[in-house]
Amino acid sequence: MKKVEFIGLGYIGLPSAALAAKSGFSVLGVDTDQDHLAKITSGEIDEKEPGLKNIVLEQLAKKNLTTSSKPDYADVFIIVVPTPFNKEMEPNLENLLKAVDSVIPFLREDNLLIIESTCPVGTTEEITNIILTKRKDLIGKIKVAYCPERVLPGNILFELKNNNRIIGGIDEESAILSRAFYEKFVEGEILETDSKTAELCKLAENSFRDLQISFANELSIIADEQGVNIWDLIKFTNKHPRVNILNPGVGVGGHCIAVDPWFLISANKAESKIIRTAREQNLYKTKWCLKKIKDEIKFISKKKKKKRISISLMGLSYKQNVSDFRESPALFIGKQLIKEDVADIFFVEPNTKNIDNLETSDPEKSYEKSDLIIWLVPHDDFKKIKIDPEKNELDFCGIRQ
Ligand SMILES: NC(=O)c1ccc[n+]([C@@H]2O[C@H](COP(=O)([O-])OP(=O)(O)OC[C@H]3O[C@@H](n4cnc5c(N)ncnc54)[C@H](O)[C@@H]3O)[C@@H](O)[C@H]2O)c1
DSSP: OOEEEEEOOSTTHHHHHHHHHHTTOEEEEEOSOHHHHHHHHTTOOOTTSTTHHHHHHHHHHTTSEEEESSOOOOSEEEEOOOOOBOTTSOBOOHHHHHHHHHHGGGOOTTOEEEEOSOOOTTHHHHHHHHHHHHOGGGTTTOEEEEOOOOOOTTSHHHHHHHSOEEEEESSHHHHHHHHHHHTTTOOSOEEEEEHHHHHHHHHHHHHHHHHHHHHHHHHHHHHHHHTOOHHHHHHHHTTSTTOOOOOOOSOOOSSSTTTHHHHHHHHSTTTOHHHHHHHHHHHHHHHHHHHHHHHHHHHHHHHHTOSSOEEEEEOOSSSTTOOOOTTOHHHHHHHHHHHHTOSEEEEEOTTOSEETTEEBOOHHHHHHHOSEEEEOSOOGGGGGSOOOTTSEEEESSOTTO
């Protein structure tokens, strides 16, 4: 088990490939996006991920890690490509199936293929069938497993190494071989099970998180209606020894929590009542915030006797201190406000110069120039801004607490 191939070098694939390379494997990182590959090899790597740039450049220089736009032969194949959902809120497995298809010609006896992409229950078995239908010569001769990722953007390298991992093999040998692979660089506990349990485990984890956040978001709306400060309320309720309410925000974003529950809901429509309601409640919170913002713009315009006011939208990423904008509710709010042309807007996002053609502005200057400040994401950089008690502010993320 010497040569390892990662298919997909994104948020998860790149750090995983670098870590595997550092632990002694000869790693080939494959990505179909040539521009992305060029960025990696020229060192244009997310500096918000602690240690990532260093480890990637070090392993590239040592040639333990090489990159290519095409697969090759290897001992272990790890598929870690995006698995979004479509307009019907059903899983879109196009990338995953294409990635599998691309490695099929390179599979050999005794190879291990691991799927890390989040996928619906039963996918690993289906993919095994696809492979063995095309390569009957490999029946009984390759190992396949599912091993979901649980890492937190902003702390990926640490969590890849230290988190506990669940490995679901299509048979016992597949799980044992996968464990032997991960043990080379994972220090957390490694637990073996079957592939369907591991697939459901990943979906259950993120649905659980979505549910907990939806409670906080619902409570924030109730508190607002009742004229109660939500941050005080949470501080006091969490003094109960068995209560731990999470922080509310402008919704839920990112490529996991906002996506994965749909994989369960679409496959188990009748059964997933609470999971669906939680998802819908988190989506509703974003719309609720949008309405609050528009009402406040009208109110401030009237108060200041201005036809058009200027506002600062503070934070656009899906959560604090990351440059990840996938499914970001804050970005959705920004785009919606432009569409409705309700004010002059400064987009303030210290983690990027522009996102989807929206140029971002300097935090301090935008704060100074704006009639209304809207806190969407509590980035650490914002805490340096000097508070002006005269400013009109809407705080959806608890930055002032
Ligand atoms: N980002 C997270 O925090 C996180 C956490 C847990 C699980 N996951 C899961 O991991 C998977 C990957 O997520 P990500 O965030 O790394 O995605 P990503 O979008 O950052 O990166 C995926 C990479 O795969 C490449 N790619 C797409 N199709 C390909 C193909 N056929 N062959 C080779 N490369 C291909 C893309 O060009 C891209 O660079 C998803 O299923 C996601 O749900 C992500």
